[in-house]
Amino acid sequence: MTAPEVIASRLMTIRSSSCRAQLIAAGLLALLLAGVRPPSAQAYTVLITGANSGIGLEFAKQYAAEGWTVIATDRRAEQPRSLTELAARYKNVRIETLDVTSIDQAHALAQKLANVPIDVLINNAGVYNDRSRCRPDDEECPGDWSVESFGKLKFPLLDTIMAVNIKGPLIVSEAFYGNVKASVLKKIVAISSSNGTLTGEKSPRPGAIFYRMSKAALNREMQIVAASTRSDGVTVVMLNPGPTLTEHQEYLKRYPGMLTTSFTVRNMIETIDKVTIRDTGRFLRYDGATEPW
Numbered sequence: 001m002t003a004p005e006v007i008a009s010r011l012m013t014i015r016s017s018s019c020r021a022q023l024i025a026a027g028l029l030a031l032l033l034a035g036v037r038p039p040s041a042q043a044y045t046v047l048i049t050g051a052n053s054g055i056g057l058e059f060a061k062q063y064a065a066e067g068w069t070v071i072a073t074d075r076r077a078e079q080p081r082s083l084t085e086l087a088a089r090y091k092n093v094r095i096e097t098l099d100v101t102s103i104d105q106a107h108a109l110a111q112k113l114a115n116v117p118i119d120v121l122i123n124n125a126g127v128y129n130d131r132s133r134c135r136p137d138d139e140e141c142p143g144d145w146s147v148e149s150f151g152k153l154k155f156p157l158l159d160t161i162m163a164v165n166i167k168g169p170l171i172v173s174e175a176f177y178g179n180v181k182a183s184v185l186k187k188i189v190a191i192s193s194s195n196g197t198l199t200g201e202k203s204p205r206p207g208a209i210f211y212r213m214s215k216a217a218l219n220r221e222m223q224i225v226a227a228s229t230r231s232d233g234v235t236v237v238m239l240n241p242g243p244t245l246t247e248h249q250e251y252l253k254r255y256p257g258m259l260t261t262s263f264t265v266r267n268m269i270e271t272i273d274k275v276t277i278r279d280t281g282r283f284l285r286y287d288g289a290t291e292p293w
């Protein structure tokens with residue numbers, strides 16, 4: 001048995017709380033003297049892409065509240081108010097700029113974070129429709145889905161969606177791989193969607209071609225990243241948040257079955273906690289159930 005295991009087993013048998021407190025203090029001292037980080041949430045770090053709104057912002061809020069060090073990234077020229085407010089509330093939130101389509105920005109940030117282990121890297125940034133006519137501060141603007149229906153396709157949106165949803169997670173996963181490998185938990189997560197399924201629909205409905213093909217490609221690329229990183233003990237999973245009522249999806253609130261952002265993110269954090277290297281390459285629903293695709 002290691003020293004901490006001995007202490008833990010003795011704790012089980014000791015009833016006196018003062019003795020227990022002394023042993024806990026002795027155990028922590030032993031860990032510190034041995035140079036081992038105690039497994040507290042404060043010791044863990046998460047980097048989130050697209051953290052200024054929706055699911056990414058909620059990940060940042062919930063991890064920050066749990067005491068994790070949160071590296072919340074966004075691609076805006078000016079710091080988004082949502083993140084400024086979060087960092088004012090939690091000292092453990094650090095805001096960094098990262099456009100996931102920019103190899104230069106990813107490498108510059110990776111260099112800045114060279115000595116920072118990243119326990120969980122969340123590839124969350126995503127584009128699903130055309131928001132070019134939405135004012136940047138109009139969070140409830142629904143965006144335009146019509147331009148990705150067959151017969152009305154506007155191909156510049158395809159280029160954007162491919163760059164953000166497919167290329168972005170590869171750029172980010174590769175740029176910060178050293179940080180993930182150097183961490184304790186060693187997990188890479190990609191926020192995917194059931195829209196990427198190839199086998200999960202009896203009869204595929206029309207529409208959202210760009211977005212749906214991008215998530216199918218994301219799943220495939222992350223499956224291959226998982227195969228490439230398994231021997232380093234890095235766990236890679238793709239998560240489907242489910243239909244999540246973010247600020248940008250407020251217009252869907254009258255539809256039954258929409259889930260709150262806090263609910264889906266709470267579930268995804270629990271699923272991320274639970275996954276191990278045995279799960280690497282899997283596509284999971286927010287609650288850990290296997291997703292067909």
Ligand SMILES: NC(=O)c1ccc[n+]([C@@H]2O[C@H](COP(=O)([O-])OP(=O)(O)OC[C@H]3O[C@@H](n4cnc5c(N)ncnc54)[C@H](OP(=O)(O)O)[C@@H]3O)[C@@H](O)[C@H]2O)c1
Nearest residue numbers: 050052053054055075099100124125126191192193243244
């Ligand atoms: N909400 C759902 O029901 C649902 C369901 C399944 C999957 N998902 C997935 O969940 C993820 C988050 O979506 P969401 O619903 O939370 O959407 P959202 O509120 O629109 O958030 C998307 C985030 O991605 C950022 N982003 C876009 N392009 C970027 C780039 N080039 N570099 C860095 N960040 C960029 C956005 O930043 P800006 O504000 O600057 O544009 C925003 O912060 C996406 O991958 C989405 O596909 C969502």
